[in-house]
Amino acid sequence: MKMLSVPQRIEALREQMQAHALDAWLVYTADPHLSEYLPAHWSQREYLSGFTGSAAYMAVTQDKAALWTDSRYWVQAEAQLQGSGIELMKLGAQGTPSLDEWLKEQLTATQTVGVNGLALSVAQALALEESLGQAELELLVTHELLDAFWDARPALPQAAIYEHDAKYAGLPRQQKIHQVREAMRTLESDVHLISSLDDIAWLLNLRGSDVEYNPVFLSHMIVTDDQVLLFVDPTKLSASLVQGLATDGVTLRPYEAVSTELARLLADEQTTLLIDAARTAWTICEPYIEQAVLALNPSQRLKAAKNDKEIAHIRQAMEKDGAALCEFFAAFEQRLEAGDTVSELDVDEMITAARARQEGFVSPSFATIAGFNANGALPHYRALPEAYAELSGDGLLLIDSGGQYLDGTTDITRVVPIGNISDSHKRDYTLVLKAMINLSMAVFPVDEPAPNLDAIARLPLWQAGLDFGHGTGHGVGYFLNVHEGPQSISHYGFGRPNMEMKEGMITSNEPGLYRAGQWGVRIENLVLNQPAMTTEFGDFLRFETLTLCPIDTRCIELGLLREDEREWLNNYHLEVRERLLPRVEGAARQWLVARTEAV
Numbered sequence: 001m002k003m004l005s006v007p008q009r010i011e012a013l014r015e016q017m018q019a020h021a022l023d024a025w026l027v028y029t030a031d032p033h034l035s036e037y038l039p040a041h042w043s044q045r046e047y048l049s050g051f052t053g054s055a056a057y058m059a060v061t062q063d064k065a066a067l068w069t070d071s072r073y074w075v076q077a078e079a080q081l082q083g084s085g086i087e088l089m090k091l092g093a094q095g096t097p098s099l100d101e102w103l104k105e106q107l108t109a110t111q112t113v114g115v116n117g118l119a120l121s122v123a124q125a126l127a128l129e130e131s132l133g134q135a136e137l138e139l140l141v142t143h144e145l146l147d148a149f150w151d152a153r154p155a156l157p158q159a160a161i162y163e164h165d166a167k168y169a170g171l172p173r174q175q176k177i178h179q180v181r182e183a184m185r186t187l188e189s190d191v192h193l194i195s196s197l198d199d200i201a202w203l204l205n206l207r208g209s210d211v212e213y214n215p216v217f218l219s220h221m222i223v224t225d226d227q228v229l230l231f232v233d234p235t236k237l238s239a240s241l242v243q244g245l246a247t248d249g250v251t252l253r254p255y256e257a258v259s260t261e262l263a264r265l266l267a268d269e270q271t272t273l274l275i276d277a278a279r280t281a282w283t284i285c286e287p288y289i290e291q292a293v294l295a296l297n298p299s300q301r302l303k304a305a306k307n308d309k310e311i312a313h314i315r316q317a318m319e320k321d322g323a324a325l326c327e328f329f330a331a332f333e334q335r336l337e338a339g340d341t342v343s344e345l346d347v348d349e350m351i352t353a354a355r356a357r358q359e360g361f362v363s364p365s366f367a368t369i370a371g372f373n374a375n376g377a378l379p380h381y382r383a384l385p386e387a388y389a390e391l392s393g394d395g396l397l398l399i400d401s402g403g404q405y406l407d408g409t410t411d412i413t414r415v416v417p418i419g420n421i422s423d424s425h426k427r428d429y430t431l432v433l434k435a436m437i438n439l440s441m442a443v444f445p446v447d448e449p450a451p452n453l454d455a456i457a458r459l460p461l462w463q464a465g466l467d468f469g470h471g472t473g474h475g476v477g478y479f480l481n482v483h484e485g486p487q488s489i490s491h492y493g494f495g496r497p498n499m500e501m502k503e504g505m506i507t508s509n510e511p512g513l514y515r516a517g518q519w520g521v522r523i524e525n526l527v528l529n530q531p532a533m534t535t536e537f538g539d540f541l542r543f544e545t546l547t548l549c550p551i552d553t554r555c556i557e558l559g560l561l562r563e564d565e566r567e568w569l570n571n572y573h574l575e576v577r578e579r580l581l582p583r584v585e586g587a588a589r590q591w592l593v594a595r596t597e598a599v
Contacts, residue, residue: 004149006050006084010065012149013048017062020143023111024103028057030119032220032281033195036483037211039218040154042119044146047153051080053380058086059099061106068099071469072379075516092469100131109136117141117283122275122294125282141282157210161217161236163244164479168407169205170310174248176203176302180223183298189274191265192298193258194221196279198481199299204230204250206241207479213366214481215404220258220284224265227251231258259284266291276300296498300486303477305504310478311528314506314546317408318526320358322548322576323583324403325412328354330591336418342391344370344383347399355403365402365409365482372397372418376520379470379512394419396429396519396555402482411482411508413524416552428513429555432521434460435511437565439472439489439543440525443532446539447500450487450507457489457511466513473507476526501541505529509543523551548576550595558599570598 004012017025027049031042037054045067046052048060053073059066068089069077077088090096097105103113113132117125120141132139147153166172180203184192194200197216201207208217220231228250234242242252253261266273266288273288276297285292306314328351335342347370355361371381372389376398383389391397397418402411415429439457450473455462457472471490474483486498487505510524525547532542550573561569573596580592 003152006048006086009048009149010060010085013060013145014062016145016148017060017114020114020145021112022114022140022143022145023107024059024061024113025145026057026059026099026113026115026120028115028119028124029055030121032118032284033197033218034121034279034281035197035211035214035216036481037214039157039210041156043154044116044119047146047150049081049086050084051077051086053077057099059102064106066102068096075378076380100128103132103137104135107135107137110138112138112140114140114143114145116144117286118144118281120282121278122280122282122285122289122292123277125286126277141286156218156233158233158236159209159217160238161206161208161232161241163241164201164205164207165406166205168313168479170307170478172248173203173205173250176205176299177223177228177249179302180298181225184223184225184274187274187293187295187298189272189293190224191262191271192223192274193262193280193285194223194276194297194299195281195284196276196297196300198477198484199279199297199303200230202303202477202480203299204245208236209363213364213404215362215479216481218255220255222258222261222265229253229261231255231261262288296486300498301502303480304475304484304486305502306478306506306528307504311504313407314478314528317360317403317405317410318546318548319579319583320360320405321355321403321410321412322580323588324354324358325351325414325549326580326584326588326592327357329416329595330587333591334587336391344372344375344388344391345385347391347397348383348401351399351401358403358405360406362404362406362479365404365411369398369400369413371520373519374517376415377514377516377518378520379514379522391418394421396421396425396521398520398522400522400524404479406479409477409479409482410547411476411524411526412547412549413510413522414549414552415521415523415555417554421555423557425519426555426557427560428466428515428519428521429523430557430560431460431464431466432511432513432523433551433556433569434560434562434565435472436509436523436525437568439509439511440527440545441543441564441568443540443542444501445537446502446541448541449494449499450489450501451491451494451496451499453489453501454491457509458491461511461513468512468514470512472511473509473527476506476508478506501529503529503531503541506546509545545572548579550576550592552595553597553599556599561599566599573598 056069207215348368373395400413473489477484512522527543577596
């Protein structure tokens with residue numbers, strides 16, 4: 001079978017647009033669950049454009065095509081879109097038109113814009129309808145055009161679903177469902193549709209592997225006052241698991257039957273439907289939008305605030321991950337010292353193998369980023385067999401990696417020197433370290449919006465006239481998605497709802513600095529919201545650093561660190577040494593002791 005090139009795919013799409021009387025077609029990076037990472041079956045934007053970054057959307061008319069992505073991916077997108085006929089739109093750059101503006105420039109009144117409504121959130125659809133309506137453009141969401149020419153489209157995944165063992169799960173599923181029902185009553189809603197995969201997996205204490213790196217499974221879920229319906233391929237569940245769910249009041253329905261069941265439950269127009277507008281597909285909900293209560297899924301807040309049992313397990317997972325990293329770095333440095341040829345691909349292979357030797361390891365939590373020198377300046381770089389760098393010469397190696405364990409999810413970034421590094425390398429590294437420490441030491445009121453904390457990390461960089469183009473921190477799940485809401489430490493999220501910081505939330509702390517074509521620095525730990533104090537001014541939180549791995553002091557310009565910053569670093573390294581020493585031996589133990597010496 002001959003594979004179509006990207007320009008041929010765009011032309012095939014235009015033929016389908018013409019056949020369906022569509023003047024423009026939109027393609028989002030989304031599936032019917034509005035997931036961040038997609039099963040291959042739903043990688044429509046990647047298939048059409050050839051751009052493999054995880055965040056982008058595109059629009060196609062009969063004579064133009066454009067793709068929007070943020071600064072993390074500009075260099076990658078420029079390379080991958082070359083020769084495709086697709087224009088790169090740099091999100092956030094001055095002069096870049098928004099999707100709405102671009103459509104209004106390309107189209108005239110009464111023309112029609114099409115999109116697959118199963119890959120469009122309710123929030124996006126409502127905003128699009130309003131915006132396009134102002135330009136007298138029509139939005140049509142009933143077609144799926146790619147099936148006509150995507151001959152080798154991957155099938156939906158069929159991986160088995162399994163129980164997250166009760167010894168790990170923070171609460172029984174009956175108790176979690178009870179909490180959701182309590183929230184439904186508060187929101188005066190009768191029927192709650194949940195389509196976000198991590199919410200469903202958390203609520204039911206189930207896990208799967210339908211999405212790479214994320215232990216989730218394709219499904220929808222409906223909760224009423226007296227029913228819990230799980231819409232899933234039943235062949236993925238064992239007979240004992242089906243029985244266990246039934247005992248807990250969970251009834252299985254075919255994955256495709258969610259719309260039919262909603263129609264039955266919402267036949268009475270007085271019945272209200274609770275949906276999360278950002279996490280539910282428009283096609284599924286559109287007939288009932290007048291009956292809808294739009295609010296954050298209650299499970300989003302519930303799973304974001306980890307309980308004591310979950311936190312205890314996560315601390316253990318961090319120790320295992322730290323031990324694996326000690327083994328990796330010790331072996332890695334031995335290979336360099338021996339003069340072996342080591343590549344970015346080798347780093348990925350070695351670090352995954354070290355984690356795989358730890359008890360309870362399931363998979364990486366995302367694709368390892370190992371970027372040497374200029375590649376480290378690409379925040380979401382990934383070495384591939386057809387394009388990677390050898391670690392030869394002098395410079396900085398950035399390694400961003402993580403693991404999925406039965407008892408927790410990890411995400412860590414470290415930067416290490418290769419050969420000799422310059423004063424400029426050290427200055428950049430130290431400024432990023434100061435930014436990370438600044439946020440680590442923060443104390444803030446309960447319910448403070450997470451975006452307000454972003455400036456605390458950025459201040460040391462801003463004072464030097466420097467900045468970085470991504471957020472400082474994202475929420476992290478508990479043996480779930482490595483990117484989890486609702487909180488986000490990012491000024492890009494300023495003013496958004498549901499960003500309040502609560503006790504028990506886990507967030508990344510990962511400021512960075514990237515010099516295009518030269519090097520990149522990012523230092524990342526995961527931090528836990530813990531009670532700090534109660535005063536007449538209210539309740540305050542602080543961060544407990546969860547990640548346990550030495551920060552390479554060979555890259556530090558010590559004169560740039562304040563005394564309190566040195567104290568924080570030395571105390572951190574003391575804790576890393578004490579907690580990891582019982583878990584490592586031999587070369588890994590020697591490496592740990594050497595890398596945690598006080599400065």
